Amino acid sequence: MKETLLDNNPVEESTDPSVPGLSSWRSVYIFIIVLFVLYVALMTAFTVVFS
Amino acid sequence: MNGVDFVVLVGTIVGIAIYGTWRTRDTKNLSAYLKGDRKTGWGTIGLSVMATQASAITFLSTPGQAFDSGMAFVQNYFGLPFALIIVAAVFLPLYRKMNVYTAYEFLGLRFDNKTRLLGAGLFLLQRGLAAGITIYAPAIIVSTVLGWSLDLTILLSGIIVIVYTVSGGTKAVNITQKYQMAVILAGMVTAFAVLLARMPTGVSFTEMLHVAGSMGKLGAIDFSLDFDTRYTVWSGIFGGLFLSLSYFGTDQSQVQRYLAGDSVRESRLGLMFNAALKIPMQFFILLLGALVFVFYQFEQPPLYFNETAWRTQTTGENGEALLALEEQHANLHQEKRAEILNWLETKRTNNPTAEAQARASMLDTHERNIELRNRTRDILVTADPNLPMEDSDYVFITFVLNYLPHGIIGLLLAVIFAAALSSTAAELNALGSTTVVDLYSYFRREEITDAQYVLASKGFTLLWGMIAIGFALFANLVENLIEAINILGSIFYGVVLGIFLVAFFLKRIHGTAVFFAAITAQVLVIAMFFTLSISYLWYNFIGCAACVLFSLVIQSGFGFNKKPA
Numbered sequence: 001m002k003e004t005l006l007d008n009n010p011v012e013e014s015t016d017p018s019v020p021g022l023s024s025w026r027s028v029y030i031f032i033i034v035l036f037v038l039y040v041a042l043m044t045a046f047t048v049v050f051s
Numbered sequence: 052m053n054g055v056d057f058v059v060l061v062g063t064i065v066g067i068a069i070y071g072t073w074r075t076r077d078t079k080n081l082s083a084y085l086k087g088d089r090k091t092g093w094g095t096i097g098l099s100v101m102a103t104q105a106s107a108i109t110f111l112s113t114p115g116q117a118f119d120s121g122m123a124f125v126q127n128y129f130g131l132p133f134a135l136i137i138v139a140a141v142f143l144p145l146y147r148k149m150n151v152y153t154a155y156e157f158l159g160l161r162f163d164n165k166t167r168l169l170g171a172g173l174f175l176l177q178r179g180l181a182a183g184i185t186i187y188a189p190a191i192i193v194s195t196v197l198g199w200s201l202d203l204t205i206l207l208s209g210i211i212v213i214v215y216t217v218s219g220g221t222k223a224v225n226i227t228q229k230y231q232m233a234v235i236l237a238g239m240v241t242a243f244a245v246l247l248a249r250m251p252t253g254v255s256f257t258e259m260l261h262v263a264g265s266m267g268k269l270g271a272i273d274f275s276l277d278f279d280t281r282y283t284v285w286s287g288i289f290g291g292l293f294l295s296l297s298y299f300g301t302d303q304s305q306v307q308r309y310l311a312g313d314s315v316r317e318s319r320l321g322l323m324f325n326a327a328l329k330i331p332m333q334f335f336i337l338l339l340g341a342l343v344f345v346f347y348q349f350e351q352p353p354l355y356f357n358e359t360a361w362r363t364q365t366t367g368e369n370g371e372a373l374l375a376l377e378e379q380h381a382n383l384h385q386e387k388r389a390e391i392l393n394w395l396e397t398k399r400t401n402n403p404t405a406e407a408q409a410r411a412s413m414l415d416t417h418e419r420n421i422e423l424r425n426r427t428r429d430i431l432v433t434a435d436p437n438l439p440m441e442d443s444d445y446v447f448i449t450f451v452l453n454y455l456p457h458g459i460i461g462l463l464l465a466v467i468f469a470a471a472l473s474s475t476a477a478e479l480n481a482l483g484s485t486t487v488v489d490l491y492s493y494f495r496r497e498e499i500t501d502a503q504y505v506l507a508s509k510g511f512t513l514l515w516g517m518i519a520i521g522f523a524l525f526a527n528l529v530e531n532l533i534e535a536i537n538i539l540g541s542i543f544y545g546v547v548l549g550i551f552l553v554a555f556f557l558k559r560i561h562g563t564a565v566f567f568a569a570i571t572a573q574v575l576v577i578a579m580f581f582t583l584s585i586s587y588l589w590y591n592f593i594g595c596a597a598c599v600l601f602s603l604v605i606q607s608g609f610g611f612n613k614k615p616a
Contacts, residue, residue, distance in 0.1 A: 025139075036132045040129070046269065047270050050260045050261060050263070
């Protein structure tokens, strides 16, 4: 690997997602998982009702 | 398709390409060319990641899948939110911290050059083939239904994408993808609205869903533990997790999208945008296909949706038999339509006995219709073995061309081409970057300037574009296009992911152990693919697990205890 290809500006870790109502990245991830569970529940109900 | 459609189609596609080229005309240094200057916000990253994954076949094949076999395909995406969380939490910060241009550069820093070359080589092999299919897939369908020259369609779409990808690099890809995705979303919502407006009066939306559901088109969820069933919740979560983790975490066509972020926050939010919206988006596209199925219960559908092939066959030696089947099909359709309306009427009267009888009669005509279609396909495929058994890829575009108003037809064709260009651009961008960063810079021993690297990147992007066009020109149509790409990915992705998981989580394992483990695991997966008949999603898990396990065994057994120079 040639040095010319290595970027010299290290990027700092982000700690605050700055998302209203979600104060940490952990809460963002939990929100996504809850959303997924909700999708599966809705699609299960959809399958049961219309099959 | 008329002049208005043509203006909308060409204006949209060429307009976006010209805008992307113009906006990025001053891209001169390597960081800007490969990482888009790291100024991209989360919205653009989110749309860019989504556009890279959503190729034209997503909009051609997916509605057809729901039309043909129901909505179970949505489960294929169940592992995606979990994979994106892992990528955002683990992969992304390390890539950013090490300031790599490609995911495989990270392997070189963590292990050694041979492991880096192996990872890059597997990516180039898999993605190089997929890029050809990405161009070919929409071209074969669009050229067939519109009567355009296949070769010319491939060449024109290939040249447009090459021009702006070579010219502006990652930044041009990200900018154009944002507008292409906007066109895609607008087009799909418009198609949905027009579809609902064209349904027969007196049939409510709920009744449409009951019609589709009673004929097995709305089964989105399957909790069964059957390994032979292609799409279940479990194969979706576990197999899909490994497929998505490998795709988003290690495939340069995606890694390059989110490495362009202004900060870790922007990149992460772009990924979370997809984690939240991808499943409902796929559900919506499948639902569109299920509603096209309902539409064709009230409007006479073609007996075989590839109408060009149908016309050819009906003028051949089987013409008489096929035309007789077509007449039977028309009569059966009228009978089925009447049975459906009768069933809906009995449902409204709340008479369970009459409803059950009406439903049984309706399903009987449905079964007879399936049997008739199968008989027709057998005749067609026997006469022309090159003809694909399934015509599901032609369902949605046939509906668009025959039933949508002019102008909207042009918009929907623009959706298909925008999707084709956006995913192809990301692939060529990644193939060019990986070739120059992981191969060219390694094998070319003397130092060269930043500008020379940009020139080399452009040259390799152009080369991969030409290879993809060449592959597309000589490819043959596979049974289902979207599955073909997923199967190809599943064979290679698992092993690549295994290498990366070892890199991230098993710090005591060194390059030589993981290198030989990866080769052994890849041979195992290819052998299993040709000998077993399990769902292809499981190969992601098997390849990954085998690579990790073999790495542990080889490391313990041979005791490679120091990092090679």
